[in-house]
Amino acid sequence: MNLFDYLRPASVSDAIAAWQPGAAYLGGGTNLVDLMKTGALQPGKVIDIARLPGLDRIESLPDGGTRIGALVKNSVLAGDPDFAAAFPMIAEALASGASGQLRNAATLGGNLMQRTRCVYFQDPHSACNRRESGNGCGALGGDTQNHAVLGWNDACIATNPSDLCVPLAALDAVVETQGPNGRRDIAFADFHRLPGDTPERETALEPGELILAVRLSSNAAASYQNSRYLKLRERTSFAFALVSAAAALQLKDGRITEARLAIGGVAAKPWRVPAAEALMLGQPPDTDLFRRAAAVALEDATPSGNNGYKIDLARRIAARSLALAAAGTPTRMPALPASVFGESAHV
């Protein structure tokens, strides 16, 4: 760790003013400190934003929407009863991620910005276009169990690991930012980027731009009775998703009036396919329908290595999350959030 400067600015504008190339914002540190240890990230300056005033609130907006400050801890957000009632699948996704200790430290902004878990990215000895453009991709042709089956190219096959981002994508969240050029809103669909020609740019943030908050509309809360996040992992708890899905439905008179589906663990961003959602509109909820929707969502999937099995699994997780959403949001958070197994299997 060759860090030589640490600042704790008093305001958002001070923080942005303090930013310079090579600097990094520090939220809870759970991702940044780890990457600094492995050498994957070597910021010369750390700007500690954890105590910036005003960014740690969950607010109801006059238009019925909700605004979550970038510094709200993952555990606080998941545990807020009003928030969890309105956005149960966000709470479930949060509660299924990492561990209690980490959720107590991790912030909303940090979670959105967490880097890929690609082991070649984390190992400074491996080639990686994300760490350094033009360097090559160590994962390609290597072990690709955790890599993408959608939206990848030869430059980078990494996935976005966040659980939280999957329901945020499904619910069309908006990311509020402030940067050297002022404030702006970024639609969630545009926030994370596919590798394209610039695999080193994971998000739409410009250099020095800071996340202030995430907004959810009142319509996003309208599916609260029928939404679910499901996550397949290799162990029961405290593991990243192999694949995951967030499904939210609005039902009226036995028909689907709105359908939202985002799939995690399959691409560099949560994957949404409008055609898959459109296909469900006006239909009665039915497992066969959900299977067809999931198939459309995964239509373009191709393995980026020895990970073809993920396509099947993603399809099934997607279909199952839709079916569970249709069956109704559980009245309380499951003991093991987002688990594919029933309650009785775990205690």
Add this chain to the structure above:
Amino acid sequence: MDKAAATHLTGFTLNNAPVQVEARVGERLSQALRDRLGAKDVKIGCNAGDCGACTVLVDGAPVCACLMPVQQAAGRSVETLAGLAKADPDALRLKESFQHHQAAQCGICTPGMMVSAVALLRAVPEPDVAQVQDALGGVLCRCTGYRKIIDAVVGAHAADTLQESTQELGAPARRFDGLAKVEGRDLFGDDVAPDGALVVRVIRSPYPHARFTFGDLGSFEARPDVVAVLTATDVKGLNAFGVIPGFIDQPVFAVDTVLFRGEAVACVVGEADAMLAFDPADFPVIWEPLDALMTVPEALQGGAPLVHADRPGNIMCGGFVACGDADAALAGADVVVDGFYETSFVEHAYIEPEAGWAEVVDGRLHVQACTQATGMDRETLAQVLGMDRADIRILPTAVGGGFGSKIDVSVQPFLALAALKTGKPVRMCYTRVESMQSTTKRHPARIDIRVGAKADGTLTGLTFHGDFNTGSYASWGPTVANRVPVHASGPYFIRNYRAQSRAVHTHCPPSGAFRGFGVPQSAIAQETAFDVLADKLGMDPLEFRLKNALHDGQPTVCGQVFEQGVGIQACLEALKPAYDQAKQACATFNAENADVKRGVGIAGGWYGCGNTSLPNPSTIKAGLRADGTLVLHQGAMDIGQGSNTVIVQIFARAFGVPVADITVLGADTDITPDAGKTSASRQTFVSGNAARLAGQALRAQVLQQANASDTAEITLNGGHLHVVDADLAHAVDLSRLEADAEGYVLKAVETYDPPIAPLDENGQGIPYAQFGYAAHLCVAEIDLKLGRITPVSFTAAHDVGRAINPLLVEGQVQGGIAQGLGMALMEEFIPGRTENLHDYLIPTIGDVPPIETLILEIEDAHGPYGAKGLGEHVLIPTAPAIFNAVYDATKVRLMHAPATPARVRAALKEAGYV
């Protein structure tokens, strides 16, 4: 750019007292607490958020201190176990409850567990199981299997009603070393170095196979931040270590060529802060990567380059056992099942990485580190350093888990060389990545098995061929090769048998000792093949096993006949009620569920205690001082399994006084005789026997002083020794006896070495004086669509001969099952890929279902008070029981461990499941 790290003065309260630290920018809170504020109760297992050992409360919320820059703690309240354990009411209850339930084995995870539990209890005074699993989900434990931790937290509110058991042999006594563990006072490998000790860092190969040359070491060593550099030229004795005579082949520092990723080529020694800032990439070494053999098929291919020039075909050694005519028996069998199985590298993943320190004291070398084998460490260092063993003292610390890997040396040679070269105290602690890259692993196996039976279900023949990836150096590979053919029959009567094993070199890390020495791998093949065979025969798997279970008087496949003590039938029978009930419950569940199914699986297992056909002595010493102090020199390393308790219980029984009367010393090579290594399930059996003999011998001396008979009762009361014989009390005045140099007026030193006999070329002979037996039942649920398996419950029947301490027996069983579960379902070490605890997954508190332990006591004539060893038996039947449960549910055979969703889906697909 000036890269010298700046420091910041940060103030916060630590356990309610204000503190200030001058710490580097971005320094982890955990490090500032441990190194600058002396809070060694904050443990470090991974420095990456994966293990939770470093959990502290910041403003009341549990967080990983290893991921929080200390500057972020400014102005906050930080609480750690040592502070909480003094007065926090919830911590006080947990202390009691943790000890009562034996929720701490090695104790390295205990601070993290207890601190997390305090936060939970503050919010929810009487939590249920699910709440505990959620709150403690971020803390990993490799020893306990978590269930006792859950019990302890769920039961904490009632701590003041807990009754303490007696300590005598057979009682579920609390561990005698438990209080320090629950108060955060137990000191592990990285907790003992003096302030100011120099730090040693290892330069390791980033390639599995490479040639290398050093650049200008002289000018590197002249850098201001470098105190010394060590390479092979600093090794004055033999630049090799190992554990089996004839296979001492691993260099302390590689010369010219490295044979695995993570192999050491040099060390750099410097001041602690300088070494923290030191970037190993600055070390002058030039690598020339070479092609690497990473798998057994690659290594066995004709024309493959040799890993070691003197080991043709890359075959290090093999093992062989044969009796009867296996081929003829299989040809004549009514039903035959065969199969090819594969298992993966498994990492020990103890939560404590290798650590220790060393210094030179009056010309003698002192090395204090976490270890399973003090005597062997001393031998190795004597050889590497070219020193007299009398000039070396090995003082172990508490060991935060070992499971086999801490029998081999790790940090010790580096520490010794650095202390000798610098003349100063030196310390080191492996990072998690280093620990995973460079220490031994469980051997990946490739097994071909064929089993035949008559139509009535009688087993007639079995052939077995196993190739084991032994990695780059020998370590315990020869032991695995020897043990597997002896055990691959399982505890069954098979007249016609041929089993062969080979240990094959590759450019992988050395495979070595890991709970079971290859037997857990062979058991997967044999026990799951049995279920397919039973199925083909139309027999119930439990009936099939009972029909073929080995009995007293029947020869094993080595021709060894036990006239007593064979306990497999008892284990299998003990499972019967649970089995019948589980079958019923699964049938009901399956009738109601389409995509998830449940099945019941059974597997048996056995394990020979002690070395295979090799001498394996333990020596225990005890003495009485003139003031009536009774001292036991206990050198058997307690790595969490409980020797510090069990050996004392045995000695107390043999001598005939309560445990409380005994002062225990050790382990320390200067004061405790060699009790051998803690491996092969031998300590209770072998060192326990030595303790029994020492107790009996010392007792005889005391009785002789009083002219009392064998049945007399000895009491030690405030320094007065009384012998009551047939109602007549004699006071024995110890002060009139002459004391020896150690201050003992009476002393006994006794050695026990199990009776064994060599194996002939067909593996016939007496490999072990005793076996322990086990059978597990697992109910598992499988998601047919997603390929995910989750065990729902276990019932574990273990014949331990005599349960010296049933609480410790349960602890071993539950912890073993958790490791077996990990091996079956998730653990796969891939060099360069899964070198940390988030890419390499071990079971969490949510993964281990309820476990019922059934303790059976089929006494063994050789065991102390009938006891048999246990440490390794506990995980042998686990993985096959899980796989058999899946077979029961689906008729799909899992033949590749770990059975990850990808593999399970592939197997389901092949069997026709969509």
